[in-house]
Amino acid sequence: MIPMPSGLTLILSHRGRETRFTCEVRGALTEIQPIQWVNGKLRLLDQTRLPQEQVTLDIDHYPEAVAAIRDMRVRGAPAIGVTAGYAMALAARDIHAASRPQFLSQLRQAGEVIAAARPTAVNLAWAVRRMLQVAQLALEGEDIYARLLGEAQRIHQEDIAINRRMGAAGQDLIPDGGGVLTHCNTGALATAGYGTALGVIRASWEAGHRFRVFNTETRPWLQGARLTSWEFQQLGIPATLLADSAAGMLMRQGQISCVITGADRIAANGDTANKIGTYALAVLAKENGLPFYIAAPTSTIDLSLASGDAIQIEQRPEQEMTHFQGKPVAPAGVHAINPAFDVTPHRYISGIVTEAGVARPPYLESLKLAVEDRRG
Ligand code: MRU
Numbered sequence: 001m002i003p004m005p006s007g008l009t010l011i012l013s014h015r016g017r018e019t020r021f022t023c024e025v026r027g028a029l030t031e032i033q034p035i036q037w038v039n040g041k042l043r044l045l046d047q048t049r050l051p052q053e054q055v056t057l058d059i060d061h062y063p064e065a066v067a068a069i070r071d072m073r074v075r076g077a078p079a080i081g082v083t084a085g086y087a088m089a090l091a092a093r094d095i096h097a098a099s100r101p102q103f104l105s106q107l108r109q110a111g112e113v114i115a116a117a118r119p120t121a122v123n124l125a126w127a128v129r130r131m132l133q134v135a136q137l138a139l140e141g142e143d144i145y146a147r148l149l150g151e152a153q154r155i156h157q158e159d160i161a162i163n164r165r166m167g168a169a170g171q172d173l174i175p176d177g178g179g180v181l182t183h184c185n186t187g188a189l190a191t192a193g194y195g196t197a198l199g200v201i202r203a204s205w206e207a208g209h210r211f212r213v214f215n216t217e218t219r220p221w222l223q224g225a226r227l228t229s230w231e232f233q234q235l236g237i238p239a240t241l242l243a244d245s246a247a248g249m250l251m252r253q254g255q256i257s258c259v260i261t262g263a264d265r266i267a268a269n270g271d272t273a274n275k276i277g278t279y280a281l282a283v284l285a286k287e288n289g290l291p292f293y294i295a296a297p298t299s300t301i302d303l304s305l306a307s308g309d310a311i312q313i314e315q316r317p318e319q320e321m322t323h324f325q326g327k328p329v330a331p332a333g334v335h336a337i338n339p340a341f342d343v344t345p346h347r348y349i350s351g352i353v354t355e356a357g358v359a360r361p362p363y364l365e366s367l368k369l370a371v372e373d374r375r376g
Contacts, residue, residue: 032188032234034074035082037153042086046073047189051230062091062110069117069124072221076190077264077300078159081123085152087114088131092145103144107135119312120273120341121264122302127155159192162297162355166196167203170260170295170353174204178257179212181247184275185227186262186295196262197295198231200353205237213239214256216247218275220320220338244277251288259285260353263296270346270363271308272296276339282348291350298354298374301367308343316340 036043042059048071049055057073059065065087069080091110097103111128118124134151138144174180180201184190187198195202201213213232218224225241232239242250250256259281265273272278272294285292305311321336322328330336352359352366356373359366 031193032231033193034079034189035086035156035192037086037149037156042083042090044068044074044083045189047075047227048073050189051226060090061094062087062114065090066114066117069114075221075223076185077121077123077262078163078191078196078297079189080118080121081127081299082152082156082159082192084114084117084124084127085131085155086149088128088135089145089148089152092135092148100140104132104135108132118314118340120314121300123264123297123299126299130155156192159297160194163191163194163196163199164203165355166295166297166353167194167199169355169357170200170293171204171207171209173258173260173291173293173351173353173358174201174209174211175257176209176211179214179250179255181214181216181250181256181259181281182228183216183224183244183259183261183278183281184218185223185231187228187231189227189231190262195231196297196353197260197293198228198262200260200293200295202235202237205235211257212255213237214242214247214250215239216242216244216277216281218277219244220324223275244280247281248284248288251284251290256288256290258291258293260293260295263294263300263352264341265305265311266294266296266301266352266367267305267308267311268301268303268364268367269307270349270352270359270361270367271311272344272346272349272352273308273311273313273341274344276342279342279344279348282344286348292344292348293351293353293358294344294349295353298356298371301354301371303368303371308345311341311343313342314340 034045044057046055046057068074074083095106115125115128138147182197187195215228216224229241261274261278263272263274282292316338318336321338322330346363354370356370359370
């Protein structure tokens with residue numbers, strides 16, 4: 001169930017055809033579910049249409065899932081990892097190969113396309129790798145599609161549980177009576193449910209701590225204004241929206257006591273790629289003597305990269321900067337750069353919350369321990 005304040009319209013979309021339902025909700029709102037598996041199809045809550053409309057997309061072939069990731073209909077590192085898991089199951093269902101090696105080769109090709117949909121979040125490649133390993137281990141004559149679907153559902157469920165563990169691990173980082181600032185959207189919508197940085201804020205609030213919450217609008221996609229503000233409203237947590245560029249002033253005024261964001265990829269030394277603007281917030285936090293935290297599952301840690309210099313940063317179309325909702329906001333012909341992420345050097349990061357606890361510097365040691373904890 002998707003939470004539906006009365007008066008809104010639910011739109012189910014399948015291959016461009018939309019069916020509209022008017023909805024009235026009585027009683028408590030249910031948890032936000034951005035990703036579901038329904039009747040053999042992947043159902044995504046289309047995040048480009050929120051908060052005005054709640055539209056779901058039903059997907060039954062993996063290229064549609066790749067397009068949904070690329071076009072930001074589903075976004076946020078853990079959420080696109082979960083989507084990638086289901087996309088691999090959909091790909092397996094469509095393969096008609098004469099032999100097992102042929103099947104695995106075609107599945108590998110699909111995996112490459114899925115992993116390349118967005119390059120920065122490591123969760124995509126991580127999920128594809130995990131699904132390929134399961135396919136390779138399947139027994140002769142076994143229904144590999146069923147096995148892969150089961151694995152995708154496990155990744156999905158695990159992510160929710162991991163987020164709750166992260167919330168519990170990080171909830172005491174936010175000082176009572178203070179103010180916490182977060183960036184982009186890291187809530188249920190960016191994950192399988194509950195959230196990473198937003199999950200920590202939520203866990204702290206649910207544990208009875210009281211503090212002020214600030215969230216940036218997050219130019220140019222406005223994940224903060226559109227999605228984070230909406231999620232805080234659904235949760236009943238009062239939150240104040242600010243322009244990205246207002247953060248420094250609020251810190252200087254003493255309104256903010258700590259910053260917590262998510263991550264798309266964390267290198268072995270703790271350097272962290274996250275939504276563009278995160279680096280600026282981390283530098284401002286240090287200048288103002290405030291702790292700056294990251295919250296991310298261990299699947300976001302990429303121990304194969306020594307530092308953040310090796311993280312590939314996704315460059316998105318210029319038009320996302322020069323236009324807003326299809327209308328130009330800059331003079332015709334102007335050029336723009338639109339990096340989707342930046343890298344915050346580890347020296348600015350006070351702690352990294354994972355499901356294994358709060359990793360502290362030196363990250364070379366603490367992140368390795370966190371990842372080993374996952375592998376058990
Ligand atoms: O471009 P997006 O919206 O996918 O970027 C999302 C972020 O940068 C999040 O902070 C990150 O994925 C962590 S989400 C739990």
